[in-house]
Amino acid sequence: MTPTARLLATFDLFCAVDGDKRPVDAVTSGWFRNRRDIPDQDRGDILERLYALLRHRARLTWWLDKHGRDHSPRHQFLAWLALMERKSPEDVSRLFGGPKNAATALTKPEYNLVLRLKGCTIEHPDMPEAVRLECPSWAEQSLRARFGGAFAAEMAATLTPPPVDLRVNPVKATRQDMLQALSDLKLHAEVSPLAPHGIRVSGRFNYARFPALKSGAVEIQDEGSQLVALLVDAQPGDRVVDFCAGAGGKTLAIAAQMNNKGRIIACDVSEGRLKRCSERLRNAGMHNTETRLLASETDKWVKRHKLGFDRVLVDAPCSGTGTWRRNPDTRWRDPEENGLQNLIALQGRILASAARLVKPGGRLVYATCSMLTEENEDQVTAFLAANPAFRLVPLGDVTPDLAAKAQGDTLSLTPARHDTDGFFAAVLQRETTPE
The missing domain is CATH 3.30.70.1170 (Sun protein; domain 3)
Structure with a gap:
């Protein structure tokens, strides 16, 4: 592909992502399936530019607001060409107005926008810090409270491509x-x-x-996700539940810990995710597993199997703030249609229900890919207050080597400090049988 063709392909893909509620990786997979003629090298270039564009979205829209333009994908892309690709107004006109190009030629207001942005850089002294750091308003207060003086460094780390x-x-x-x-x-x-x-x-x-x-x-699998599975500390012969298994990344890691001995049950409320989980488990040669579709977090299956498992992992649905460098589109999507507070309430219900499965002496691992205290430490504190049969197991008692590097009684990873996705995990042990 020519450089012009790659840019126009990126624009087409960006428009597809912007108009779709699915995660960006799902949209890009489908987009490339319909364009199998695009060589691998060009695919890499297109994806790299797309993700870079998504990581600059707040700053691009700030410039559009400054010049009185709406936030349409087309205007964002024009701003990107001027500010990041350093294209002149004439270059952009040729890009969009060529005789073989499907993109509509620039209008006079669009040309004027590119002209006004000529010579500007993506950042401006008047930009608020949250805009410069691409931090959405729904998460800013919580993240500032969590990180204090390290807020800028932590947010900057979420803008770097992940390993x-x-x-x-x-x-x-x-x-x-x-x-x-x-x-x-x-x-x-x-x-x-x-x-x-x-x-x-x-x-x-x-x-x-x-x-x-x-x-x-x-x-x-991100290293942080691998470490969460490690904290489950499942042994060969154990009975284990991955309560929110999704597509099975952590289920696979736990099954390997058990050396294909014992039993691990992967649960989820999504049939599609469990189907993908089953396929991955078979491919990996894991035979000590089964999947279980749940109607909700309080499915009757949970009551029927209470106190029946050595280990239970709750990798709870969360805001995903820890995965922003990997999934830059998610920072601009409200974590749930009904808001963060309802998501936090759901996490509490899931944790309370899954705890019923843990036998005396067994362990419950609560984890998220969030960096918000409300979804992490606060959830654990509330659970322990309501469930005196459980106690927090210090990280050092589970894996001393990791505790020495991670510091603290719970696992708290961030992109800036550990070069992983942002993950939280706490290990909770049932000490007594409930009355």
């Missing part, structure tokens, strides 16, 4: 073998700083070039 982290499936491969396989592909890879089965790959990574991903020998 590619892999988790080796020890049932099928060793980490050393996978490091060698990546080296054979001329990829720079090294062991993850914290996760015992993790590998971090530098540079652009073409998944299709690595057969181990298709065979289930490795999975793409």
Whole structure:
């Protein structure tokens, strides 16, 4: 593809993402499926530019407001071309007005917008800090309270592209073998700083070039997510529930911990997610698993199996603030249609219901990919106050090595401090049988 064709393809994809409520990765997958003629290198360039554009959205719309323009995808893209691609008004006119281009030629007001932005940079001294750091209003107060003086550094870290982290499936491969396989592909890879089965790959990574991903020998999984699964500390022969399993990333890691012995049940309220989970478990060679579709967090299945499990993981639905560098579109979507407070209430109900499954001496792990205190520490405090049969297990009692690096009795990871997604996890142990 020519540079012009790549830019116009990015514009087309950006419009598709903007008009779709699905996660951006789902939209891009479908978009590329309908354009199989686009070479891999060009796909990488288009995606890289799209994600960079999404990470600058607040600053682009600030400039549009300054010049009295609406926030349409077209206007955002024009601002991007002027401010980040450093295109002149004449260049932009040729880009949109070429005889073979599907994009409509610039109108006079659009040309004037690009003209006014000529010579400007993406940031401006008059920008509020939250705009410069791309922090949405619905999360700003909570994140400022959480991070204090480190707020700017933490938010800046969410604007950097994430690394590619892999988790080796020890049932099928060793980490050393996978490091060698990546080296054979001329990829720079090294062991993850914290996760015992993790590998971090530098540079652009073409998944299709690595057969181990298709065979289930490795999975793409952020190091923080790997560490949450590690805290479950499931042993061979245990009975385990992954209560909000989704597509099964943590279920896979837990099943591997158990060396395919014992039983792990992956639960979710989405049939589609559980279907994907089942496929991944089969591909990875995990035979100690089953899936269970729940009608809600209080499904009757929970009551029938109370006190029946050694380990229960609640990877609760959350605002996703910890995944902003990986999913930059989510910061501009209200975390739930009914607001953050209703999401927090749902987390509390899920945690209380899942706790019924834990047997005396068993452990309940509560986790989110959020950096908001309301979804993390506050949830644990409220749960322990309402459930005196449980106590918090300090992180050092579960994994001393990780505790020394993460600091604190709970796991609290952030992009700035740990170069992982933002994750929280607390380990809670049932000490007595409920009356």
